[in-house]
Amino acid sequence: MSDPLPALRPGATIGILGGGQLGRMLALAGAKLGLKSHIYCPDPHSPAFDVTPFKTVAAYDDEAALRAFAAEVDIVTYEFENVPAATAELLASLKPLRPDANALAISQDRLAEKSFLASKNIPVAPYRAVHSLEELEAAVGELGLPAVLKTTRLGYDGKGQRVLRTQEDAAAAFAALKPHPLVLEGFVPFEKEISVVVARSADGTVRAYDPAENVHRAHILFTSTVPADVPAGVAKHAAMLAKVIVVALDYVGVLGVEFFVLGGERPSLLVNEIAPRVHNSGHWTEAVCLTDQFEQHMRAVAGWPLGDPQRYADVVMQNLIGDEVEIVPGGIGGDTQPHLYGKAEARPGRKMGHINRILRAN
Amino acid sequence: MSDPLPALRPGATIGILGGGQLGRMLALAGAKLGLKSHIYCPDPHSPAFDVTPFKTVAAYDDEAALRAFAAEVDIVTYEFENVPAATAELLASLKPLRPDANALAISQDRLAEKSFLASKNIPVAPYRAVHSLEELEAAVGELGLPAVLKTTRLGYDGKGQRVLRTQEDAAAAFAALKPHPLVLEGFVPFEKEISVVVARSADGTVRAYDPAENVHRAHILFTSTVPADVPAGVAKHAAMLAKVIVVALDYVGVLGVEFFVLGGERPSLLVNEIAPRVHNSGHWTEAVCLTDQFEQHMRAVAGWPLGDPQRYADVVMQNLIGDEVEIVPGGIGGDTQPHLYGKAEARPGRKMGHINRILRAN
Numbered sequence: 107m108s109d110p111l112p113a114l115r116p117g118a119t120i121g122i123l124g125g126g127q128l129g130r131m132l133a134l135a136g137a138k139l140g141l142k143s144h145i146y147c148p149d150p151h152s153p154a155f156d157v158t159p160f161k162t163v164a165a166y167d168d169e170a171a172l173r174a175f176a177a178e179v180d181i182v183t184y185e186f187e188n189v190p191a192a193t194a195e196l197l198a199s200l201k202p203l204r205p206d207a208n209a210l211a212i213s214q215d216r217l218a219e220k221s222f223l224a225s226k227n228i229p230v231a232p233y234r235a236v237h238s239l240e241e242l243e244a245a246v247g248e249l250g251l252p253a254v255l256k257t258t259r260l261g262y263d264g265k266g267q268r269v270l271r272t273q274e275d276a277a278a279a280f281a282a283l284k285p286h287p288l289v290l291e292g293f294v295p296f297e298k299e300i301s302v303v304v305a306r307s308a309d310g311t312v313r314a315y316d317p318a319e320n321v322h323r324a325h326i327l328f329t330s331t332v333p334a335d336v337p338a339g340v341a342k343h344a345a346m347l348a349k350v351i352v353v354a355l356d357y358v359g360v361l362g363v364e365f366f367v368l369g370g371e372r373p374s375l376l377v378n379e380i381a382p383r384v385h386n387s388g389h390w391t392e393a394v395c396l397t398d399q400f401e402q403h404m405r406a407v408a409g410w411p412l413g414d415p416q417r418y419a420d421v422v423m424q425n426l427i428g429d430e431v432e433i434v435p436g437g438i439g440g441d442t443q444p445h446l447y448g449k450a451e452a453r454p455g456r457k458m459g460h461i462n463r464i465l466r467a468n
Numbered sequence: 469m470s471d472p473l474p475a476l477r478p479g480a481t482i483g484i485l486g487g488g489q490l491g492r493m494l495a496l497a498g499a500k501l502g503l504k505s506h507i508y509c510p511d512p513h514s515p516a517f518d519v520t521p522f523k524t525v526a527a528y529d530d531e532a533a534l535r536a537f538a539a540e541v542d543i544v545t546y547e548f549e550n551v552p553a554a555t556a557e558l559l560a561s562l563k564p565l566r567p568d569a570n571a572l573a574i575s576q577d578r579l580a581e582k583s584f585l586a587s588k589n590i591p592v593a594p595y596r597a598v599h600s601l602e603e604l605e606a607a608v609g610e611l612g613l614p615a616v617l618k619t620t621r622l623g624y625d626g627k628g629q630r631v632l633r634t635q636e637d638a639a640a641a642f643a644a645l646k647p648h649p650l651v652l653e654g655f656v657p658f659e660k661e662i663s664v665v666v667a668r669s670a671d672g673t674v675r676a677y678d679p680a681e682n683v684h685r686a687h688i689l690f691t692s693t694v695p696a697d698v699p700a701g702v703a704k705h706a707a708m709l710a711k712v713i714v715v716a717l718d719y720v721g722v723l724g725v726e727f728f729v730l731g732g733e734r735p736s737l738l739v740n741e742i743a744p745r746v747h748n749s750g751h752w753t754e755a756v757c758l759t760d761q762f763e764q765h766m767r768a769v770a771g772w773p774l775g776d777p778q779r780y781a782d783v784v785m786q787n788l789i790g791d792e793v794e795i796v797p798g799g800i801g802g803d804t805q806p807h808l809y810g811k812a813e814a815r816p817g818r819k820m821g822h823i824n825r826i827l828r829a830n
Contacts, residue, residue: 414826
């Protein structure tokens with residue numbers, strides 16, 4: 107599909123739905139490109155508001171506010187995939203929306219996402235749609251146990267899912283998880299998780315960053331290490347699959363793809379999920395790439411040429427959760443680049459910032 | 469001198485005098501550290517205002533505004549050396565000022581600067597203070613011709629100076645340049661200009677970036693290339709001299725030092741001038757250092773540990789003057805990192821942005 111929109115000029119305004127740390131980092135990257143950001147977020151204390159000239163505090167279903175927002179921006183993007191479909195459609199009718207509403211629709215629904223990926227021959231874990239307890243029991247019979255029952259929408263950081271270990275777990279899990287339908291995923295004995303941040307420009311150029319190896323703690327990303335400890339062929343395959351996905355979606359912007367690496371003599375990959383936005387596991391790009399994922403996304407949505415995802419050093423990104431943020435400033439000498447999000451209160455489980463540590467210069 | 473001020477906590481506010489591109493880049497760097505910036509600038513269209521939560525639009529001699537500003541910030545720094553002495557003294561009486569008023573007083577007066585440098589055995593070009601035409605004629609006799617007559621204050625980008633080629637040039641130049649006294653500098657047959665950006669933390673740690681080789685065009689910095697094409701001993705000597713200067717000043721923050729490299733079998737160095745702030749010839753650090761000069765300055769003034777000035781690649785920084793800014797977005801693919809300053813109007817001679825181009829990865 108050709109894209110008739112001309113490149114934005116410096117000084118243009120990019121509307122960003124969502125005012126959390128990802129929106130904030132997008133706005134900071136935009137500022138360096140001479141692009142102004144207008145953050146739209148219902149939370150008046152959104153950290154992104156501190157770094158942008160324009161803001162709207164309004165609900166995502168406030169049609170008047172959305173129309174006013176659209177009138178003031180040249181293009182609209184977002185920092186989270188759970189933008190309501192009606193919001194996306196309204197905005198897309200008023201201004202270019204990048205990535206588009208289709209990318210949102212697919213990535214915010216676990217069944218739609220798996221169906222899309224499978225239709226493109228992208229390997230995913232075995233799964234079944236579950237509309238009823240009877241379907242769940244049949245699915246358990248087909249996929250075996252253990253298996254994971256998940257909501258199709260709004261799951262993140264371990265929320266909205268239950269592990270089924272015995273047949274008896276099924277009814278309670280089915281009752282606990284809402285709304286239906288659900289999706290049952292077969293158990294995948296993966297060795298590790300890796301992820302690829304990939305970008306596609308409006309003219310169809312595709313660039314992928316090196317895969318990161320991700321470690322979670324209490325279902326929240328703890329570290330991303332680059333390079334991932336996988337064979338070169340696996341890293342190349344992951345990048346190739348990520349590129350196939352953005353091409354298949356006719357995507358414009360940065361997208362994160364999480365993979366499970368399955369063990370064995372010939373390691374193989376499954377796609378766990380995709381996120382139509384900059385991704386926590388790509389924060390390492392800030393420290394060691396000429397163009398980081400935030401600048402890359404802003405370049406793409408502005409219709410600009412992509413930058414170089416080349417990596418200058420080995421690096422580990424560590425999230426600072428809750429009071430871990432207190433490592434700053436005492437622990438940030440030498441090899442460490444900190445990035446705090448400007449959140450006032452360090453609540454438990456809250457992502458307050460991250461640090462990038464250089465492991466070895468290339 | 470010991471510094472009793474404790475390190476600022478994330479969430480603290482740094483007051484910045486000046487709202488141009490340097491203030492803007494400091495504020496952007498501060499945001500990544502979780503530090504808020506309050507920009508004080510008389511120009512309501514200052515580009516830095518777009519990226520900060522707090523701003524004051526007021527004259528630098530508006531005592532009430534300065535007091536209100538000081539009350540709202542935890543520490544004060546600045547993006548330009550021509551902060552009036554009374555402003556600096558008032559602010560320093562209310563909140564910590566970093567770098568301090570002494571650094572300002574020395575660096576904003578060419579005679580005081582040369583006298584300070586000479587007193588520390590830092591080599592400078594031969595010079596004479598010139599209070600009268602008679603003194604000028606005597607100085608020309610001593611230093612020879614050609615020579616350069618300069619104002620002691622407010623000179624930049626070639627403004628406030630005249631080259632004397634003959635005895636007859638003296639009277640006209642003396643009459644044209646104001647205010648008096650002036651300074652006559654002997655002609656220095658330098659081969660090139662290099663500069664070093666150096667930082668000193670509140671606890672006295674000193675770190676220098678690699679020297680950059682600077683090329684000017686119409687008296688405005690055009691490119692800074694790193695590494696500079698000088699012998700390793702010259703690069704080391706330049707870094708050493710820069711470190712001597714910040715130690716002698718009991719300095720806290722980032723400081724730029726411009727050197728002339730004199731030719732001959734054994735190249736030697738003279739200090740041309742110092743700037744008590746982040747420096748245009750240090751913009752390359754953004755692209756290829758884990759900690760760039762802006763983050764380094766904010767770390768230092770916040771009382772935080774310095775970051776690593778290590779360089780990952782060879783790089784050339786090019787200023788975008790006036791309509792050269794139109795290279796963005798068409799010309800920024802691949803190896804180029806752009807940084808625009810968000811200025812609305814591309815007037816001739818105006819610094820609109822810069823680009824960093826990678827020459828070779830290390």
